[in-house]
Amino acid sequence: MGPPKQLKRTFLGFDLSTQKLKAVLLGSSLEVVAAAEVKFDTDLPEFRTTGGANAGIIKNEYFVQPVMWVKAMDIVLDRLVMQQADLSTVAAISGSGQQHGSLYWSKHGINTLQNLDSEKFLHAQIDDSAFVVNRTPIWMDATTTKQCLEMEMAVGGTLNMVELTGSKCYERFTGPQIRKIYQQRCHAYEEANRISLVSSFISSLFLGSVAPIDFSDGSGMNLLDIRKKNWSKECLNVCAPDLDKRLDIPVSPNSILGNVSPYFVERFSFSPDCKVAASTGDNPSALSGMLVGSSWLTISLGTSDTLMMSLKEPLNWEEGHILCHPTETEEFMGLLCFRNASLVREEMNKKTTGGNWDKFNEYLDSTPRGNFGNMAVHFNDMEIIPEGAGILRWIKEWIQFPGRG
Ligand SMILES: Nc1ncnc2c1ncn2[C@@H]1O[C@H](COP(=O)(O)OP(=O)(O)O)[C@@H](O)[C@H]1O
Numbered sequence: 347m348g349p350p351k352q353l354k355r356t357f358l359g360f361d362l363s364t365q366k367l368k369a370v371l372l373g374s375s376l377e378v379v380a381a382a383e384v385k386f387d388t389d390l391p392e393f394r395t396t397g398g399a400n401a402g403i404i405k406n407e408y409f410v411q412p413v414m415w416v417k418a419m420d421i422v423l424d425r426l427v428m429q430q431a432d433l434s435t436v437a438a439i440s441g442s443g444q445q446h447g448s449l450y451w452s453k454h455g456i457n458t459l460q461n462l463d464s465e466k467f468l469h470a471q472i473d474d475s476a477f478v479v480n481r482t483p484i485w486m487d488a489t490t491t492k493q494c495l496e497m498e499m500a501v502g503g504t505l506n507m508v509e510l511t512g513s514k515c516y517e518r519f520t521g522p523q524i525r526k527i528y529q530q531r532c533h534a535y536e537e538a539n540r541i542s543l544v545s546s547f548i549s550s551l552f553l554g555s556v557a558p559i560d561f562s563d564g565s566g567m568n569l570l571d572i573r574k575k576n577w578s579k580e581c582l583n584v585c586a587p588d589l590d591k592r593l594d595i596p597v598s599p600n601s602i603l604g605n606v607s608p609y610f611v612e613r614f615s616f617s618p619d620c621k622v623a624a625s626t627g628d629n630p631s632a633l634s635g636m637l638v639g640s641s642w643l644t645i646s647l648g649t650s651d652t653l654m655m656s657l658k659e660p661l662n663w664e665e666g667h668i669l670c671h672p673t674e675t676e677e678f679m680g681l682l683c684f685r686n687a688s689l690v691r692e693e694m695n696k697k698t699t700g701g702n703w704d705k706f707n708e709y710l711d712s713t714p715r716g717n718f719g720n721m722a723v724h725f726n727d728m729e730i731i732p733e734g735a736g737i738l739r740w741i742k743e744w745i746q747f748p749g750r751g
C-alpha cells in the first residue's frame with residue numbers, strides 16, 4: 347500500500363525544445379511516474395516543420411507558428427492522462443524552453459489566457475489571434491545581422507555589449523530579433539502587449555496570465571544586465587521603444603509565480619493549490635539538472651550541441667555566452683552553442699543506415715577512435731562558433747605532423 351493520496355506529491359516538468367515537447371511526472375524521490383512527448387514533425391504535420399522549425403524564404407530565416415506549441419501542450423497532457431497519470435497529485439509545475447525564441451501576445455490573447463474555458467482545447471482558444479506575430483523567430487534564425495550591428499554600435503561597441511549582457515550581439519538572441527520585428531513590422535510590435543520567451547510561455551499557459559521572464563533565460567537576449575539581474579535600460583532603449591512594459595520585471599528562476607489556473611483544475615483535475623514555478627532555458631535547466639560541481643564541464647548533445655560550465659564571476663568572452671546561473675543565483679554560467687548537431691548526425695544516419703541508430707552506433711564502434719586519422723567537419727548550416735559553413739575533410743595522408751616529414 348502506497349502513501350495516502352493526499353501525501354503523494356508529484357512534480358510535473360516540461361521541455362519545449364526544438365523538435366518536441368516532452369513532459370515528465372516525477373515522484374518525490376525523483377522517480378519517473380509518467381512521461382509523454384509530442385514530436386512536431388510527425389505528430390503535428392499540419393505545421394509542416396522539418397526538425398521542429400519552418401525555414402523561411404530568406405536565407406537563414408527560421409520560425410515556428412506558436413499555435414503548434416499550444417496544440418502540442420493539449421496533446422502531451424492528454425497523453426499523460428491516457429497513461430493514468432494522476433495529475434491531482436502534482437505539487438508544482440515548471441518547464442525548460444529552447445532559448446531565445448519569442449512570442450508576441452495580443453491584448454485579446456492575454457484576455458483569452460485569463461479566461462480559458464475548460465470545456466475546450468487550449469489551441470481552440472489560444473489560436474493565431476492570441477499572437478500578433480504568427481511566424482515567430484526561434485534560435486535557429488540568423489537574419490538579424492543589421493540589428494546586431496546597430497545595437498552594438500549604440501551601446502559603444504562589442505566589448506560594452508559583452509560587459510553588460512554577457513554576450514556580443516548574436517543574430518538568434520531575442521533583443522536583435524525584437525528590434526527586427528519593431529523595424530519591419532512596426533504595427534505588430536505596437537500591438538504586442540507582452541513578449542514571452544519560450545520558457546516563460548510554458549509558465550504562462552499554466553498560470554493563466556503572462557509569466558515574467560527569469561533572469562537566467564533572460565540573459566540570452568542581449569537585453570539583461572547580468573550583474574544587476576535586471577533589464578539594461580541602455581540595451582532596451584537601443585532595441586525598441588517601450589520594451590520594459592512588454593517584458594515586465596525579470597524574476598529569479600527559483601520563483602513561485604502563483605497557483606495553476608482554474609482551466610487545468612477543471613479539465614485535468616490539478617489541485618487548486620498546485621504551484622507554477624518560473625521556467626527557464628533548456629541549457630540552464632540542463633546544467634542544473636546535471637548536479638555537477640563547479641569544476642565540471644557539461645555537454646548536451648541535442649538539436650544544438652552545447653557546452654556549459656558554472657562560473658563564480660562573469661568573464662568577458664569574445665565568443666560564447668555568460669548567463670546568470672539558474673540555481674546558484676549569485677553565480678554565472680558559461681555556454682557555447684553549436685548548431686550543426688543532431689540534425690547533421692540524423693542526416694548522416696539516414697544516408698548510411700536508413701535511420702537506424704543501433705546500426706549507426708555499430709558502425710561507429712567498428713572503427714577505432716580517431717578513425718585512423720580520417721576526419722570530417724560537417725557545417726551544413728552557417729555555424730555559430732566558428733562562423734563558417736561547408737564540409738571539411740582530412741584524410742590521414744594529408745595530415746603533416748611536425749618532424750614526421
Ligand atoms: N541513438 C541516438 N544517437 C544519436 N542521436 C540520436 C539518437 N537518438 C536520437 N537522436 C537524436 O537526438 C535528437 C533529439 O535530441 P533532444 O535532446 O530531444 O533534442 P533537443 O536538444 O531539441 O531537446 C534528434 O535529432 C534525434 O535524431
Ligand SMILES: O=C(CO)[C@@H](O)[C@H](O)COP(=O)(O)O
Pocket residue numbers: 363364365443444445446485518566627628629648649650651652681683
Ligand atoms: O541557441 C541555443 C543556446 O544558446 C540552443 O541551445 C537552443 O536553446 C535550442 O535548444 P535545443 O532544442 O537544441 O535543446
